[in-house]
Amino acid sequence: MILYELMDYDTLRVIWWALLGALLVGFAVTDGFDLGTGALLTAVGRTDLERRVVINTVGPVWEGNQVWLILGGGAIFAAWPQLYAVSFSGFYFAMFAILLALIIRPVAFKFRSKHESRRWRSAWDWSLVIGGIIPAVVFGVAMGNVLQGVPFRLAPDMRIFYDGAFLDLLNPFALLCGLVSLAMMLMHGAAWLVLKTDDDVAVRARRYGLVAAVAVLVLYGLAGVALWTGIEGYRVTSSIVTDGPSNPLFKTAVSQTGAWFGNYLAHPWTMAAPVSGLVGAMLAVLGLCLRWERVTLVASSASIAGIVLSVGASMFPFILPSSIQPSASLTVWDASSSHLTLFIMLIGTCIFLPLIVAYTTWVYRVLWGKVTASDIRDGRGHAY
Template identity: 55%
Template structure:
């Protein structure tokens, strides 16, 4: 009870905003290299045995990595219900495509090697490429749309209405800035996947991964810089006329929001957040250098730092907003206006404090057990249990 009283509504809201960020970054750092490696499959693996090597670097870990995605969705559902309702409704078709890709991935893992037919295996390889590249692209497109604002509004009784229309829920998301964010996201995870393959493979596969990963890193650096310039000169931000009460009711309509100005004004108000984009640039540049210079563990480590910085920069730049509305700015959702109750956030925090460390410890143990390279001899051994 003392802890409950000490953790005010404002503090709990901030904690859950941070936890959501940790979960989404955790998903990008773990399942991100799976998606990147899958997208690289036809480029780094030229023979059937080489493709099996690449697939077996992902096969034992993808299920555990995807837990972070499930946890992130659960956190949005329980801690930020309006955000869950509006985003999953407005991005419904895009989410359906992403989930289809994620569902087909394990099917491809299981069925690819069931037949010796090259055409059969090639089709499943294409499915794996789709399952890696499509989510990586569309997650970035979604981030771009968040920064642009989404067409929805809330009725006086807080009923959410998305104004994009059926096809607008997919094709309406493909705005130029959002597409740029999607390209940066795809290149970022390709770079990350290349770092993973450098760590887990050897010979020709690792050499090709270095080549394509270093190229992807250059695309990330150029695209991320271009996105920053675009934000500065071509995209209006959102701001409260008067700051909402951090411990006030979860009612977005109680506060007036204006659409105008620059998102980069946040760096004048909170200069310390510049560390996030700096980490994004530094991590990506060092990942490029490590891929070119022959490092084995360092490319993956530096790419993790770059991904951490770039994703963090988005959250810190738009804070406290979670999902702005570009048609009815007063309906915009923020950390202060779109959370569950004080009691709900507290109970969830207690459960998270118990189970999240267990998940992280188990994940670390799995990676320790599976440490080492996947070789052609291992996957061709008839007594092995490889894909």
């Protein structure tokens, strides 16, 4: 009880904002190379044996990696209920597409090698390719729309109205962000394959990884220029009550071109996020050229983490701005659950999150090493 009283409401809100960012980074980094590996499957694997090698680099770990997505969705549902309500209703068809792709992936992993037919295996291979590309693109498109503001409004009684259409989500800037996300996943998947495979698969993965890493640099740079010169950000124009009730209508906000760079100007340390995104991709290019396998994977992870965190750093304290009613935008200070709910969730997180990290670390340590064609040919380790 004493700890609860010492933990201020505004502090808990910031902690959960940071935890949400950490969970999203965890998902992007771990499940990111799953998605990238799947998307590259038919490009780096030319024969059935090579494709089995690629699949077996992620086969033992992909289920554990998706825990981060479940944790992120649960955190949004419990800690930020209004964010959950608006985003999961406004992005309903996009979320359905992601869900369908994520359902197809495990089925493909399990059924792909159950039948010797070439057509059968090819169909499941392309299912894995599609199951890797669609989530990567859609997640990026969603982030692009969040940065532009989502067309929702709040009635005085806090009822939520979403006035957008699905095709409105496919605007040029959102599609650019989708390409950034896809390039990130391809770079990360290639970095993973270079580390986990050898021979022709690794050579092809290195080639595609170089193209993807350069694409990350170019596309991320273009997105930054667009945010600075043409995309309207948002800023709060009234005083902010950090420990007040969760009612977004208690503030006023406006849209303004270049507003998303305000935090970088006010707090230069936040520049660490976009710098990590760019420098990480540069180091990934260098690592691929010099065949530094571990450096490449670490650099790719740093790039992804920096790009994801740059969205949060740019938008703070906003978590979901409204393009048609800026004052109804959801922020860290007015869209959270109650003080008690956030505190109880934090206690649970402090207990279980370290266990998840420890278990994940142990699994990767046990499964460390390259997957070779001879391992698959000899049927070692119950390969897929």
